Amino acid sequence: MPSPRKPHSLSNDPAHLDQQYVWHPFTQMRDWLKEEPIVIRAGRGAVLTDHRGRRYLDANASIWTNLHGHNHPQINRAIEGQLKRISHSSALGLANEPAAQLAEQLVKRVSLARSPQPSRPTTTPLAPRRRQPVLKKVFFSDDGSTAMEAALKLHHQFIHRTRPQTTARYLSLENSYHGDTVGAMSLSHSPLFHKPFQTIRFSVDRVMAPYCYRCPFNRAQPSRGDARHYRQCQWECVDQIEQTVLRAKTRKKPFTAFIIEPLIQGAAGMIAHPRGYLARAEAILRRHGIQIIADEVLTGFGRTGSLIAAHQEGVQPDFLALAKGLTGGYLPMAATLTTQKVFDSFLGPYDSFRTFFHGHSFTGNQLGSAAALANLRILGTKQSLARRTKLEAWFEQALEPLWRLPLVGDIRRVGLVAGIELVQDRPTRSPFPLKNQVGIRVCQAMARRGVLTRSIGNVITILLIYTMTRKQVNRITQTLADAIEEVSSRPPGAEDS
Numbered sequence: 001m002p003s004p005r006k007p008h009s010l011s012n013d014p015a016h017l018d019q020q021y022v023w024h025p026f027t028q029m030r031d032w033l034k035e036e037p038i039v040i041r042a043g044r045g046a047v048l049t050d051h052r053g054r055r056y057l058d059a060n061a062s063i064w065t066n067l068h069g070h071n072h073p074q075i076n077r078a079i080e081g082q083l084k085r086i087s088h089s090s091a092l093g094l095a096n097e098p099a100a101q102l103a104e105q106l107v108k109r110v111s112l113a114r115s116p117q118p119s120r121p122t123t124t125p126l127a128p129r130r131r132q133p134v135l136k137k138v139f140f141s142d143d144g145s146t147a148m149e150a151a152l153k154l155h156h157q158f159i160h161r162t163r164p165q166t167t168a169r170y171l172s173l174e175n176s177y178h179g180d181t182v183g184a185m186s187l188s189h190s191p192l193f194h195k196p197f198q199t200i201r202f203s204v205d206r207v208m209a210p211y212c213y214r215c216p217f218n219r220a221q222p223s224r225g226d227a228r229h230y231r232q233c234q235w236e237c238v239d240q241i242e243q244t245v246l247r248a249k250t251r252k253k254p255f256t257a258f259i260i261e262p263l264i265q266g267a268a269g270m271i272a273h274p275r276g277y278l279a280r281a282e283a284i285l286r287r288h289g290i291q292i293i294a295d296e297v298l299t300g301f302g303r304t305g306s307l308i309a310a311h312q313e314g315v316q317p318d319f320l321a322l323a324k325g326l327t328g329g330y331l332p333m334a335a336t337l338t339t340q341k342v343f344d345s346f347l348g349p350y351d352s353f354r355t356f357f358h359g360h361s362f363t364g365n366q367l368g369s370a371a372a373l374a375n376l377r378i379l380g381t382k383q384s385l386a387r388r389t390k391l392e393a394w395f396e397q398a399l400e401p402l403w404r405l406p407l408v409g410d411i412r413r414v415g416l417v418a419g420i421e422l423v424q425d426r427p428t429r430s431p432f433p434l435k436n437q438v439g440i441r442v443c444q445a446m447a448r449r450g451v452l453t454r455s456i457g458n459v460i461t462i463l464l465i466y467t468m469t470r471k472q473v474n475r476i477t478q479t480l481a482d483a484i485e486e487v488s489s490r491p492p493g494a495e496d497s
C-alpha cells in the first residue's frame with residue numbers, strides 16, 4: 001500500500017517541477033497545488049509505478065485509453081521497429097506504409113457484415129432492416145475531439161454539397177460529451193464542462209438520454225440492481241426522439257445528423273443505455289433520412305464487448321469516430337470513418353474547391369499507425385477474446401457486493417467499463433451536492449490504498465485493462481468498497497481538520 005504523500009522539498013523533484021510549471025486538464029489547480037502529485041515513472045501490465053517507487057493499479061485504464069496493459073511487448077516492438085525507419089512524415093501530399101495498412105485494416109474490421117450480430121430486441125416491433133452504410137474511407141487525426149470535429153465537418157460539407165438548400169442540423173443526447181474543440185463541444189450537452197463556453201458553441205438541439213436510473217418516465221421504485229433491468233417504462237425516451245424529429249420537420253428545420261455514443265455515455269457519468277435503445281432510435285432516424293455519427297472514442301475496440309459497440313444492435317453509423325484505444329492507448333491518434341458516398345461528394349475539379357480543407361500536422365503518424373496495427377492484431381487473437389469474456393464475468397461478480405453499501409444507488413456495467421453512482425439516500429435517489437466532492441474523495445481514498453481511478457460527479461468509473469487478473473479485478477472493487485465506507489464515515493471537510 002502506498003505511504004501517505006508528503007509535500008516535496010527538492011527543487012528538481014518532478015513533483016515540484018510539475019506544480020511549478022504544468023497546468024493539468026479538468027483539474028482545479030488550487031486543489032492540485034495543495035498536495036504532492038503522483039508522478040508516474042513506469043508501467044507494466046495494469047500496474048503503474050511512481051517516482052517514489054509506489055505501485056498502483058490503473059483502474060481507469062489511463063483515462064480510458066489503455067487496452068492490453070502498459071509496456072506490452074508486441075506494441076513496444078511495433079513502435080520500436082517503426083522508430084528505426086521513421087517517426088513521422090506529412091500526410092499532406094505524401095502517403096506512408098503503416099497508415100495505409102491501418103486504414104485497410106480498419107475498413108475491413110469495422111464492416112458490419114463481419115461483426116457477429118447479437119439478436120435484435122423483440123419487445124416492440126421495429127421497422128424492417130434497411131441497408132446499412134458501408135464504411136470505406138478513413139480520415140486520420142489526433143484524438144477523440146479531432147475525430148469528432150472531422151466527423152462534424154465532413155457531414156456539414158456533405159450536406160452542403162448534396163442538398164444545397166438544406167442546412168446541416170444536429171441532434172444529440174442530454175449530458176453528452178464529444179470533446180473539447182469548439183465543434184465537438186457544440187455537439188455536447190455537458191453543462192458542467194462547457195458552461196463557460198456557451199457563447200462560442202453553435203446551437204445544437206438535444207433530446208433526453210436513456211438514463212434509466214434517473215428517468216422521469218421510469219415508474220419503478222429504486223432497487224438493488226441495474227435500473228436498466230428493473231425499469232418500468234414504455235420506451236418514452238425513443239418516442240422523444242421521434243417527437244423532436246417531427247417538430248423540427250414541422251418548423252422546416254429538419255435534422256440531418258444524430259450524434260450518439262452507442263451503448264454507454266462515458267463522460268456523462270457512465271450512462272448505460274437499455275438494450276434495444278440504439279436499434280429503436282436508428283429505425284426512426286433512418287426513416288427520416290438522418291445520418292448517424294457514432295462517437296466510439298470510448299466504446300470502441302472491445303471496451304463494451306465488441307470491436308464496435310453499435311454493432312451489438314446491428315447498427316452501422318454513417319460516420320464513426322475512433323480514438324483512445326486505437327493505438328492500445330500508447331500514442332495520440334484518431335480516425336473518422338465514412339462511406340464512399342460521402343467521399344465521392346468531395347470529388348471534383350480543383351477549382352470546384354470541394355476539397356476537405358481540414359487536417360493536422362500529425363495526421364496518419366507512422367508510430368501511431370504501427371501501434372494501432374499491433375493493437376488490432378492482439379485484439380483479434382483467440383486469447384485476447386477469451387480473456388475479455390472471462391474478465392467480463394469476473395467483473396460482474398466483483399461488482400455484486402457493492403450493492404450492500406447504502407451509498408451505492410446504481411451500478412451500470414457494459415463490457416469492461418462500469419459506473420458506480422453514489423447517492424445520499426437510496427430510496428429517493430437524492431444525489432450528493434457536487435460541492436461535497438464525494439466522488440473525488442472516494443477516488444482519493446482509493447489512491448491512498450493503491451488503486452487509481454477518477455469520478456464524474458458522484459459516479460466512480462472503472463475501466464479494466466484487458467490483461468488484468470481476477471485478483472486485480474477483485475482488488476479494485478474491494479478497494480472501492482473500503483473507500484466508500486471511509487468517506488461515508490467522514491463528513492465533508494473532516495479530513496482537512
Ligand SMILES: Cc1ncc(COP(=O)(O)O)c(C=O)c1O
Nearest residue numbers: 143144145177178179266297298
Ligand atoms: C465519447 C468521447 N468522445 C470524445 C472524447 C474526446 O477525446 P479526447 O480527450 O481524446 O479529445 C472523449 C474523451 O473522453 C470521449 O469520452
